[in-house]
Amino acid sequence: MEALKRDAANDSEDKLGYRQQPHNLEAEQALLGSILVNNEAAQKVQGFLLPEHFFEPVHGRIYEAVLKLMDKNQVADPVKLKPYFENDEALSDVGGAQYLVRLAASAATIINTEDYGRTIYDLALRRSLILIGERMVNDAYDAPVDLEAAEQIADAEKQLFDLAELGQAETGAQPFSRALRTAVENIENAYKDPDSLSGITTGLSLLNEKIGGLHDSDLMILAGRPAMGKTALATNIAFNAAKRFADDRLVGVDPAKSKGAVVCFFSLEMSADQLAARILSDRANALYNGPEPIQSHKMRQGHLREDQFEAIARAAIELEETPLFIDDTPALTIAALRNRARRLKRQHNLGLVVVDYLQLLRGTGKGNAAESRVQEISEITRGLKGLAKELHIPVLALSQLSRGVEQRENKRPMLSDLRESGSIEQDADMVMFVFREEYYKEKEEPSQADQEKHLQWQAEMSALYGKAELIIGKQRHGPVGTIHLAFDKECTRFSDLIEEDHLPERFE
Known part of the structure; x- marks a missing residue:
């Protein structure tokens, strides 16, 4: 019934x-x-x-x-x-x-x-x-x-x-108690971590010490003039984060506690195979002990010795397990980028997005191009910041600088040099500039007829050789300042700079 x-x-x-x-x-x-x-x-x-x-x-x-x-x-x-x-x-x-x-x-x-x-x-x-x-x-x-x-x-x-x-x-809206609980958990994790990192590692010790790693929900801008090494540094950071995640997974570290990340590199300028060749060259050189480095352009031309090719093969096998995705779709819209990042987050637990570079992304395309370029860049930076908060991951976006830098005697970049829109500075949680004085000094070579000036130039070039500056112009969570890095032009690799007074003693 x-x-x-x-x-x-x-x-x-x-x-x-x-x-x-x-x-x-x-x-x-x-x-x-x-x-x-x-x-x-x-x-x-x-x-x-x-x-x-x-x-x-x-x-x-x-x-x-x-x-x-x-x-x-x-x-x-x-x-x-x-x-x-x-x-x-x-x-x-x-x-x-x-x-x-x-x-x-x-x-x-x-x-x-x-x-x-x-x-x-x-x-x-x-x-x-x-x-x-x-x-x-x-x-x-x-x-x-x-x-x-x-x-x-x-x-x-x-x-x-x-x-x-x-x-x-x-x-x-969420209760403050819930947000507070999350903040305390993050502090506790950083306190217990042997690397003292609260975010994802960059693979560069000096940079990690200065910023504490790449933090979730942060939009970071890496800017510089052409030939300064923006793409090389971003590639190094992306690979270091992905490799740390793979290494942690291999030894049984909980993915949620890893200081590495699954990375997606949106390369709007270089093709996926060119970017992969850079990473392969970098890793092959780390495994190679030969007399001269393996240069990426010689790899493309096939000008390699047998021992160099063997090092490349070993590096390729090692890199197969690295959770690094490359999307080289040209003229990608900010909406399409967000959709693809969401999909990777859902399918592969994406932990870091790198965009190379900001000005090559497109907005919604509304309005007159002449009037709306600044508005379009503002829309793109807001979209990238929104993506970082939505997926709760760090987003590292590269940016060009205006030509005004070249007209100054001191060519070190400043926040005002960010190209086309002040919204880049406004929306970013961190702004970093790559600067290599060696590049500019090389162009100032005097005539060899003036022997005294040429010797002075050679001494200055020798002091600047292989050195780069990473200038932190803005950081919401910490101090600004300059970090000195080593740059290997042949391998397009940035690494921690070991000053001469820190080198080990040599016995002859």
Whole structure:
């Protein structure tokens, strides 16, 4: 009889076109009861289950109150929670604060706690999917005239990504206590880390010390004039981060605790094989002990000795396991870049994005080109900063500098030299400049007829040879200043500079 009544009720609901959103109040009650009986049960679910995942709002508030008491190292049971819910109107219909006692009485066993939590989480995702689907349909029917379908697709993909990654269709405002907990966890991880890094390693010790690694949600700009080595430095950083991740994985380090990252290099200037050849040349030289370095242009021309080719083959085998992706699509739009980065985050847990370079990206293409170039760059920098925050990863973008640098006697770049838009400086969390005085001094070679001047020039060139400066012009999280690096032009490799007074003693 009861089954017939339920079937009749379901039929009437179907005829009315009304369907309840997916939920399971019994599972919510059993989970909360289990936590109230034994607070340790909360530890099995608090890593993925948030208060907003509960269908019944009062259940979410009870769960949140339990977590707050646990954070203070206090026991959360019906007696301790009663004062917080005595005047809660939502509980009045079910017996007021005595409802907490009934929840404890309906407790699931601690063994089943995670299963109940996963059920509640899964149903919350389904409700969010319904909400996203409804919005997509309504927006498609009532789209404004100036809204392109591609923009709606990008927005829908972002909402689906947020749901897949964060378990929420919209993040919205979050309690300060949750943000504080995350901040303390980051500080604790940096404190316990042997490298004293709070972010992803750059592979350069001096740079790591200065900035603490590449931080999640940060947009970093690496700028410089042509031939300064921007692409080389960005490639070195990308490879070092990817190799550290591969090495950590090999020794069993939890990927979440690795100081490396899965990297995607968006190369809008160089092709994927040219970039790969640079990385291969760098790594092959690290494995090669021959009399002269393996130069990337000689690799392309095939001018190699047998021992050099063997070093390249060994390096290629080693690099196969490096989680470094290269996307060399030309004239990529900022929207397309974000979509591809989201996909890699979802599929491969992307941890670092490198863009070479900023001015080659395209915006939405609206407005007159002459008037909107500055606006387009502003849109691109905002989009890259938004990508860093959305995926919770660092984004390193290369940028050109204006020609005004060449007109000055002191050619060290400044923030005002950033090309085409002040929004680059405004949106970036960090701005770094690559500067090699050797490049400019080389062009000042005097005539050999003036022997004194030529000898002085040679001495100055000798002092500058193989040296580069990385100038940190802006850093939200730390100090600015200059880092001195070594640069090997033949191998396009930056490394830590060892000053002459730090070299080991030589015995002859």
